[in-house]
Structure formats: structure tokens, C-alpha cells
Amino acid sequence: MADKLVADKHVRYILMAEKKKESFESVVMDHLRMNGAYWGLTTLDLLDKLGSVSEDEVVSWVMTCQHESGGFAGNTGHDPHVIYTLSAVQILALFDKLSILDVQKVSSYIAGLQNEDGSFSGDMWGEVDTRFSYIAICCLSILKCLDKINVKKAVDYIVSCKILDGGFGCTPGAESHAGQIFCCVGALAITGNLHHVDKDLLGWWLCERQDYESGGLNGRPEKLPDVCYSWWVLSSLIMIDRVHWIEKGKLVKFILDCQDMDNGGISDNPKDAVDIFHTYFGVAGLSLLEYPGVKPIDPAYALPVHVINRILFTK
Amino acid sequence: MHGRGRNEASKPEETAAKALELRSLQSQFMSNHHQKIYTQEAIQLSAKLLGINPDAYTAWNYRKLALVSRINDDSDPSLVNSIIDEELGVVKKALDRNPKSYEAWYHRNWVLSKKGRYYTSLENELQLLNDYQKQQLVNDYQKQDDRKHDNLRNFHAWNYRRFVVELTETSAEDELQYTNMINDICFSIYSVWHYRSVLVSSLVAKKADGFMPKETIRRELDYVHNAIFTDEVKQSGWFYYLWLLDQTVKMETPLRFSSWPSDGSIITTFCSEFGSFPLILYFDQAVSGVSSSTVTIDSELNGKEDLVWEPVSDNKNSQVDSCVWVARLKFDSREPCFSRKEYKVKVSLGGIFSSRGCNLTAPYEFVFTVLNTVGESSQQGIVSWTDGFDNWDDAQSKYLNSLIALNADTGFE
Numbered sequence: 001m002a003d004k005l006v007a008d009k010h011v012r013y014i015l016m017a018e019k020k021k022e023s024f025e026s027v028v029m030d031h032l033r034m035n036g037a038y039w040g041l042t043t044l045d046l047l048d049k050l051g052s053v054s055e056d057e058v059v060s061w062v063m064t065c066q067h068e069s070g071g072f073a074g075n076t077g078h079d080p081h082v083i084y085t086l087s088a089v090q091i092l093a094l095f096d097k098l099s100i101l102d103v104q105k106v107s108s109y110i111a112g113l114q115n116e117d118g119s120f121s122g123d124m125w126g127e128v129d130t131r132f133s134y135i136a137i138c139c140l141s142i143l144k145c146l147d148k149i150n151v152k153k154a155v156d157y158i159v160s161c162k163i164l165d166g167g168f169g170c171t172p173g174a175e176s177h178a179g180q181i182f183c184c185v186g187a188l189a190i191t192g193n194l195h196h197v198d199k200d201l202l203g204w205w206l207c208e209r210q211d212y213e214s215g216g217l218n219g220r221p222e223k224l225p226d227v228c229y230s231w232w233v234l235s236s237l238i239m240i241d242r243v244h245w246i247e248k249g250k251l252v253k254f255i256l257d258c259q260d261m262d263n264g265g266i267s268d269n270p271k272d273a274v275d276i277f278h279t280y281f282g283v284a285g286l287s288l289l290e291y292p293g294v295k296p297i298d299p300a301y302a303l304p305v306h307v308i309n310r311i312l313f314t315k
Numbered sequence: 316m317h318g319r320g321r322n323e324a325s326k327p328e329e330t331a332a333k334a335l336e337l338r339s340l341q342s343q344f345m346s347n348h349h350q351k352i353y354t355q356e357a358i359q360l361s362a363k364l365l366g367i368n369p370d371a372y373t374a375w376n377y378r379k380l381a382l383v384s385r386i387n388d389d390s391d392p393s394l395v396n397s398i399i400d401e402e403l404g405v406v407k408k409a410l411d412r413n414p415k416s417y418e419a420w421y422h423r424n425w426v427l428s429k430k431g432r433y434y435t436s437l438e439n440e441l442q443l444l445n446d447y448q449k450q451q452l453v454n455d456y457q458k459q460d461d462r463k464h465d466n467l468r469n470f471h472a473w474n475y476r477r478f479v480v481e482l483t484e485t486s487a488e489d490e491l492q493y494t495n496m497i498n499d500i501c502f503s504i505y506s507v508w509h510y511r512s513v514l515v516s517s518l519v520a521k522k523a524d525g526f527m528p529k530e531t532i533r534r535e536l537d538y539v540h541n542a543i544f545t546d547e548v549k550q551s552g553w554f555y556y557l558w559l560l561d562q563t564v565k566m567e568t569p570l571r572f573s574s575w576p577s578d579g580s581i582i583t584t585f586c587s588e589f590g591s592f593p594l595i596l597y598f599d600q601a602v603s604g605v606s607s608s609t610v611t612i613d614s615e616l617n618g619k620e621d622l623v624w625e626p627v628s629d630n631k632n633s634q635v636d637s638c639v640w641v642a643r644l645k646f647d648s649r650e651p652c653f654s655r656k657e658y659k660v661k662v663s664l665g666g667i668f669s670s671r672g673c674n675l676t677a678p679y680e681f682v683f684t685v686l687n688t689v690g691e692s693s694q695q696g697i698v699s700w701t702d703g704f705d706n707w708d709d710a711q712s713k714y715l716n717s718l719i720a721l722n723a724d725t726g727f728e
Contacts, residue, residue, distance in 0.1 A: 022338070024337065163509070175505065221554065222505055260321065278316070
């Protein structure tokens, strides 16, 4: 049982993982290195250790992932997709290097993926999912180009994915899932449309994710608690002002118990192997829970608050 | 990491060898992809890569490009079928490896969306999905371990199911039977209850046989009581129960509305010749069907012309649902009937329904008075109302009028 955050060990874990490019785990996740970089670097910034990495090396690698269409790929040579485009923009935002982007090019790539009904495809192959609506809105908001898309139609599409239990699915008719809920609530928050959310109904569905014994949160009824839901559920609750409906102390304890106290890193539950994904979500969750020593994170943009302030409050 | 124990040790030599093999596959694949090589050998290499790494999204993109390069609308049907079989086979292997791969599920969806109408085995697709979902379904649900790949809880499979049901035009009644079958074995699968709520809503909305709202809700309440009594700890049934109760509240709530001008109010017109003012209806739910047949005006003012009702929304189509509807009530002081100073206008509503099926519980009417003050003021086209504003002075009236000046040209803003 852990009683504190071993921040230094997590920093070391992230820096080591970044160097182990040829391990099997790393090769298998080669195509999503952009996401991995965003998770690792944001965690470092939240723990005030972003200076431990070479900014020039990261930024120049990010730019090698840009495709001629303007979108970014998961790694050099791969195809572009909005998922990696958002991560690339978020990484540049962390280093205050958004100015090196051809904003027109990136924003046109994203805007070009909006469909007639307001939804967004992930790439040229047409998969539609509200995850992509969030990604487009978040990314264009950071680049201050929201006017390039039809925001009203985008919002209408998200609202059409609202379900009878107050949650949101990936497409109309799909079931609620905490990840989709985060995406839809985040998109509605960024565009100033939270009045479409039935906050009491959704707040209740979300707070019911907390497991009484372990204090952890799951993503849907009857599933096991998982640290990544400390982000998806918690940020959603904060955005709809219902976070007081869960027991914060118990959730903090669950996240701390998922740490590997010897080697660093955080896992989905206390018994499983650690990885960068859950390390980020664990630390981000602790940030939302105002754990001492962790910088505050914005629940909608999923970037440290000081980074968002820098973007939104300067021209 | 999901499904991998913290202290599971793997032999370093084995993982190093696996990493090298994968690295080599990836580089060969990338070379084929960038050079647009779609030979049989290259395509098989991509299948091998996806068998090891189902989330390698670029490889799925490559396979789509390869498919498009090999078949078109004029291709031989047997070639099309064999290529579709091949793609679905690659997806199946990928899903065996990672049942939650977004990319693998979408590839299957994409192949059948593009070429499904040529596929002779399309009817099998639903059966294959049934078999897939029912794997690992145990009779004693308390023994289910949620850490296993429980295909019935896999939301990708349910999303794919909705796609296949639409493609094969399977009926909602048949799908409801499917949810009955699963619930008979295990009541605690949230996805099943969610799907049931979608099916029931659609059958009630379509007014299908045996699915009138009240009888359906009574039947479903008995059904869900069974689930809750069987295991009151599992949440899924309770969420469905809450949703059902919410439907009963919605059904019995009458539609409410308000209007401008309101019942008993007085409208003063300062108009030298002719003009109009808006008649506004506001409902507490979005409604359709507001027209001159559902809203009748009894007054000497409107003459023989039917009022044209428009919803206040971006879409001016009268079939659209809206909470707010507007029509213009015109008057012409040159008409002989306009010689009197005061006119009563009676508005009656009936037969208006909301999208949730609520309606006005009885025909409703309201009456307001129009005071004509032709020639008494030089201000043209201004309408003010005296209802509740008896003590307004000139300055206040002028300020209000400057905000909401209505005239025959600009109409209601």
C-alpha cells in the first residue's frame, strides 16, 4: 500500500522508456509514438521536469511526422490521422513552439475532415466517432481556428450521440462509455455548449463508476476499476461541476496503490504491469484531485493550466 | 498494462528476437506502402504484420488501397468475393489478437460498406457475430470474470452489430429477441440493456404491432423487475429501470405553452394604413404541425387569409420541430371593418404533438384585444403593449420602441 507519490521514480521511468526504442513493447507501439510522447511529456511537465528532455530533439522529430496534407502521423513514415495531429499540437504547445507550425495547413487538414452532418472522420478513410469531434474542436481551439469548421453542426452531431442515461456514445445509438463522455463533454465545454448536458443525470452515472472497496473508477457498469478512468470520469465530473459526488480521498489512494514503488510508472490496477499511458492518466488524475507537488491540468484541453493560459490569453 | 501482470518475466533473448522480427516486417511494409507495391507477396506481408500488431493503422490503410487497386465495380464477382473473404480473414486474426482494436473493426465495416452488396455470404455475417458474442457466455453469470475478453461486453462488437443489422435489414423485433436470449443467461451486461432501450424506443416510435407506449412500458417494467430481483447488486438493470420510469413521466406530462400576445392582454397599434404584428407561440417541448389547420384565429382582423406559421430555427421547413412558432397577423385600416377601435382576437389550438408524443390535453384557446389608434400618433409602424406597463412615460416608451420597432418592412427580429 502506497501513501505518497514517488514522482522522481516516475520521471526516471518515463525517461528510460523513451530511450528503450528497440524493446518489443516499444516496437509494437511504434505507430503511436506521438501519443506516447504526449503522455510522457505532459506527465513530466505536471511534475515540473519537462526540462529533462531535449526540446529541439523532440520538436524536430514531431515535425518529421507531418504529412504533406498537413496532418501528423503517429511516427515518421506513417499515415496522418487527427489523433496524432492533436498530440503533435499539444506537444508543441507544451514547449511553447506553436509558432513553428503552418497553422493554415494543419487547420485545413482538420476542417476538411468535417462531414455534412457535422461529425468528423479520423482520416481520409472515413471512420466517424465523437472522439474525432473532440480532437478537431480541441486542436482548432488551441490553434485559434475554430471558425474554420461549422461549430453549430459539430455540436448538433455530438448532442445527437447523447443517450438515455445522460452519457454519450461514439455515434448515435452507441452506448455510454466514460472515454466518449469525456470527449463529448470536453468538446461541449470548449465550444460553450454545456447546457446540452443533463448534469445531474450524467453526474450520477459518472459517480456510480466509483468502486466502493478500492475507490477506483471504472468506465461502464459491471467493469473493473482502472486508473485511466481517473481521467475520463474525473475530468467529466469537474467540467459538469459534480466532482463532489465521488469520494476523492479513496480515489487518490487507489491511484497511489497502482504505482510501482520500486521501478516507477503507474498501471491500470495494483497487480498489472506499468506503462506510459496509465502513468500519465494516474498523474493527471492526481492533478485534478489537487495532489500536492503536481501542477494543475485543464480538464477539457488535457494540458497543464499554465500552457492553456499562455495560449488563450496571448494573441 | 491491461492483462499483463506486474511480475511476469519474459526472457530477454525471446523478446529481443521478436522485436527484431517485427522491426524488419515494419520496414519492409513501409517500403511497399510508400512505393505503392500491391503484389500478392506485399499484401501477405501486411497481413503478417497485422496478425502480430493489429493496431498498426497504416497497414490497414495500405490494405484498403490494395483492395481498391485490385477490384472495381466491373470486376468479376468471384474475384470480389474472394478478396472480401481474404480481408475478413485478416480482420478475424487481428481481433483474435486484440478484440478491442478500433482499426480492425473499422476495416471490416469499411470493406462491407464498400463491397457488401457483392458479397454472397453477407447473411452469414450476423450469424458469425452472434457466435462471436456468445463465446465465453457462461450459464452461471456469477462466475464471469470481467478481466477476460468478454465478447458480450465489447462495445466495438455492439457498434458493428448495429452496422450489420442495418446492412442486412434485420428487424428490431428479431434483435429484441436476441437481447431476451442473452438476458435469460446473464442479466448484468450493460451493453445488452442499452441496446434494448434503443430497440424499444425505435419500435414505439414506429408504432410497431404490439408496441404501443403504455403496454410496452408495462411489459418492460415486469421484465426488468425480474432482472433486479435476480441480482439487485448489478447496476445494468437499474439503469434500464430508471430509463423506463423516465418514459412514464414524459408520457403523462401534458404539453404546455405560452403566447405573445398573452391571454387577456391589449395590443395598441399606431398605424396609419396597414401593418402586421407577430403572433408567437412558445411550447415547453419542440413540436411540429403548427399550421392554420391546428391553430385557428377568430377575428375580423385576419380576413380570409390563412396564417403562415414558421418555426423559429435555422431551418424554415414547417416539418421541423421547434419550441417557438411565429405567424404575422395582418391588419389593413382601409378595410371597412377596421373602422372600430377595438377588436377581440381569439386563438384556438388543437392537435399539436411534441416529438415525445405529448400533446395539449384539450383544445386550448386564448383571447387578446387589439386597440386601433389610427391617426392618433405620427409614429409609423411602432407597436407597443400596455399589458402590465400602464404607468410608462414617454421616455420609457421611446426607449422600448427603439429596441423592438416593428414595421411592415422588417417584420419580427
